[in-house]
Amino acid sequence: MIYITRRERFNAAHRLFRPEYSDEENFAVFGKCSNPQWHGHNYTLYVTVKGAIDPHTGFLVDLKWLSELIREKVINKVDHKNLNLEVDFMHGKIPTAENIAMAIWHELSEAVTAAGAALHTVRVEETENNSAEYRGE
Amino acid sequence: MIYITRRERFNAAHRLFRPEYSDEENFAVFGKCSNPQWHGHNYTLYVTVKGAIDPHTGFLVDLKWLSELIREKVINKVDHKNLNLEVDFMHGKIPTAENIAMAIWHELSEAVTAAGAALHTVRVEETENNSAEYRGE
Amino acid sequence: MIYITRRERFNAAHRLFRPEYSDEENFAVFGKCSNPQWHGHNYTLYVTVKGAIDPHTGFLVDLKWLSELIREKVINKVDHKNLNLEVDFMHGKIPTAENIAMAIWHELSEAVTAAGAALHTVRVEETENNSAEYRGE
Amino acid sequence: MIYITRRERFNAAHRLFRPEYSDEENFAVFGKCSNPQWHGHNYTLYVTVKGAIDPHTGFLVDLKWLSELIREKVINKVDHKNLNLEVDFMHGKIPTAENIAMAIWHELSEAVTAAGAALHTVRVEETENNSAEYRGE
Amino acid sequence: MIYITRRERFNAAHRLFRPEYSDEENFAVFGKCSNPQWHGHNYTLYVTVKGAIDPHTGFLVDLKWLSELIREKVINKVDHKNLNLEVDFMHGKIPTAENIAMAIWHELSEAVTAAGAALHTVRVEETENNSAEYRGE
């Protein structure tokens, strides 16, 4: 069993809020992250996949393939986008780092399994101080 | 003559566009940075100040004072904000890294001079790959 | 189950030694870390908390709350301090990265549990090359 | 139970290929990593060891000892070397990050056990975007 | 006058040696960097360009254009290559960081000038500890 990790990056706008709340109520719960005019981040995404090394190639899976998969399923949908308004897999979800990590897991898991490996963790770094990780548990 | 640098960070939304252009024209000039629904960044700001060391303290200026100045004049106005809509010193400017660096220079320069030092450079890092620096030239 | 991590930093002096030893004996065991006149580090602390996402907020716990908890229970006690002489929760312990990580776990665990989450790991990075992690095992 | 991690670095040349393949076949499988004239990397190695804290020293194991062990068993053999041609423990293996991580595990494991600890993970970072980790499973 | 910097990366093999020397003589001058079987690095390249902000776009030059220029003129020629054997602009030069930086300057300078800006510095980071910068002086 080996684990490999691919890092990808995207830049997006978002806002943390509940639509049924007033701006004041949203500020009380979400602080400055609730700013109605949006803010944004450079998100760093770490996708870790596990499985057996293919003795023929020495790869678990080709990291180039993993990078292309993440770009097709995730980066192309979120990069330079508004996470609240423009991303199908975030529809109806508050775009916290927690929810983003969990949603990206569901975008990637099936294709990783189909390639003979297993998704191990999805980690989303929102700032150098804050990150969330989902492990499919 | 000594140079000291203070790093500060802010997270903001922005969009690169000219209002007199259509979305297609803006995309042709600004690419995905023109997305009408915004995107955003973790901006890292490096402010470098130069001058003589105060023999009494060993400081050029107290870095705590410099940090507070940057927070008062810049960070409090841009952090978790929309750079196109909510920042007085960016009003009427396209919020490229170049324009942000130049505008922050003008926010800080006078107060640094008043403290007996001189502003040397303002550097704005938009991503790990892209940055702009203004030196007052 | 989701995992979130908050990074905090502190700068402190310390010395690795046993008081019943001579300086020569301490040097034989602890090397230059035993310097009787102290040395110090920029410590980076990573606190990881696990639990369920609150569907109302999309948070496991508010990272701002977690940051404030770490500051109250840990950073305010260790930042710009001497870890051997001034920190209640290090009293009687040799301030290795291992012991610091374990002691910080015990400072934080109860309050994290009271907030409906669980402490998962405390990692202390002493230099870019050396770190220790405690998982409550 | 505590975990400590030591980071070490080495710079090496390598090539991903199977000798029974033509250059075209190797390019089809390994892409530009198959370049017959070699390429290279700054590898970053993270070795994590686990066990009980020695109450006498506050150490799991002395990180200086761990560093010297890694240098003797690994770094001295791979630094400024060709991983395909000059490294005994990579003989007959395609030098992917996966295979390097697994081979380094086998170089270190016995000596770590003999010191009263256990090897937990070996992580090899080939670029800022790509890494592999072996956990002895 | 504004300065913008683009970071790009490439991975390459190289060897420092003079062909008229024996291996022993090369080792005496170049140390382990003279290994006849090659070694390699993850090179990080910082290209800084200076000039006036275009008031129409807020750009000095489009960083996407600068990235593509660097890729066309430099990265495509050096990435996953052997700097001694396969790179036209390094022909006959010892591939030290100093010589690489100077050679890349000459690859880029004319095209940057043609775009209405001026090349300011080319910096090549060979490891986290070692870098060279050329300023056209």
Add this chain to the structure above:
Amino acid sequence: MIYITRRERFNAAHRLFRPEYSDEENFAVFGKCSNPQWHGHNYTLYVTVKGAIDPHTGFLVDLKWLSELIREKVINKVDHKNLNLEVDFMHGKIPTAENIAMAIWHELSEAVTAAGAALHTVRVEETENNSAEYRGE
């Protein structure tokens, strides 16, 4: 003319204070950096040297030589030391980043000149947010 930079690191304790002041007066001027029981940092030192490339080696100066010079003249004197009490070249100086950078310049300058190059800058990073640079002006 080429510029090369070598990074070195050291860990030290220090305190900012004037001995003729009371603890209260020192706290008013130097804040928590005046803690009488010391604190410390992981200092990162960047030494930049300039001059002509030696056509015989492709080096300005051998970076291994520069590293050894910095270790002999600086690192061996400050690493795991108390900057106020144990470092000859800091004697009688308040160990601010500004004063450390200037003092290290004077430790290195003559030997760099004797090697046929010139010292360009000495930069001392005290934390990820704070640094000072001296250029011999």
